[in-house]
Amino acid sequence: MTPLLRQVLSQVGGADPRINEVVTALITHLHAFVEEVRPTEEEWTAGLGFLIETGRMCTPERDEFVLLSDMLGLTSAVDDVNHEGPEGMTPSSVQGPFHSPAPARELGDWISHGPERDRAVPAVVHGRVTDCDGVPLAGAKVELWQASDAGLYDSQDEAQEPGNLRGLFTADADGRYWFRTIRPSSYPVPTDGTAGRLLHAIGRHPMRPAHLHYRVTAPGHRPLTTHVFLAGDPYLGSDAAFAVKEELIREARPRTGGWGMDGPYEEIEFDVRLVPLRPPPGVPPSARQP
Ligand SMILES: [Fe+2]
Structure with a gap:
């Protein structure tokens, strides 16, 4: 575990233990992803832009995030x-x-x-x-x-x-x-x-x-x-x-x-x-x- 990850995880301590568990795992996996992929700053900004655009496409009739979840096999x-x-x-x-x-x-x-x-x-x-x-x-x-x-x-x-x-x-x-x-x-x-x-x-x-x-x-x-x-x-x-x-x-x-x-x-x-x-x-x- 990197010192940075240790520091970020040390700040997790809300009232709901399940939320703490989920967020701790999410942060840990995302940091591992960055360590493995070593994205450039341009790539990271492009990735965030992709998520922002996905959110902006969502309406009551169409949920692009659900589609994205389906397409990545996560819903299954x-x-x-x-x-x-x-x-x-x-x-x-x-x-x-x-x-x-x-x-x-x-x-x-x-x-x-x-x-x-x-x-x-x-x-x-x-x-x-x-x-x-x-x-x-x-x-x-x-x-x-x-x-x-x-x-x-x-x-x-x-x-x-x-x-x-x-x-x-x-x-x-x-x-x-x-x-x-x-x-x-x-x-x-x-x-x-x-x-x-x-x-x-x-x-x-x-x-x-x-x-x-x-x-x-x-x-x-x-x-x-x-x-x-x-x-x-x-x-x-x-x-x-x-x-x-x-x-x-x-x-x-x-x-x-x-x-x-x-x-x-x-x-x-x-x-x-x-x-x-x-x-x-x-x-x-x-x-x-x-
Ligand atoms: Fe269908």
Whole structure:
């Protein structure tokens, strides 16, 4: 430890021990970074300017810092350390920037009501929500949001009404859910800001593999935010947000007939296994919330 670092750390001593711990680690790592990289003063000023510009780009509709965190794999790293659990649980994955409350829909409803419905490959998505032992969670809430075949969410696309390609479903008595939609496409994250400039500078593409976003909740169980990715997508191995997990990849199988569909379509099956919440200390298992 350098004398300078020792002096800086000696000044950390606030009332909140967790803040002291976090700030001490942050200062220590940043000083190590400077020791290792030995930036010129021009480089350091340019780095600070990059962060200042990132902050200035942030609005209620767009958060460039979140995008930067996603692009550096940090959002996924934080997700990983916060959502460990038993074998068999469905892994979590980052929420991403395009969530907004979905309209409630009936099982089997279409969530695609825009012009994409005439262009894209139709799809039926279904599955079952259970706990990690396979016990069905009747009445679980399954919230979905996805991009169109053009890779755009409703909030990015004037051709889509708000709420298009979104839906909030209630699983039936057997934990089953299903809905009809279109096949999502891979899409680029916004590249007109500092995060995009960084991707370009380090020779990375901005693409995310085709996916559906899920948020699943059931009383007495840990809420789950995750993705389902489509097998065969060329960007599965290089997701710009580093959100892909092997267990979340599903085949979109070509089908004809069934599920109330007229012509050919693709079937995507995705079962969700939620982790039971631990009862508070001193509460016997039988007193758990159902
Ligand atoms: Fe997305």
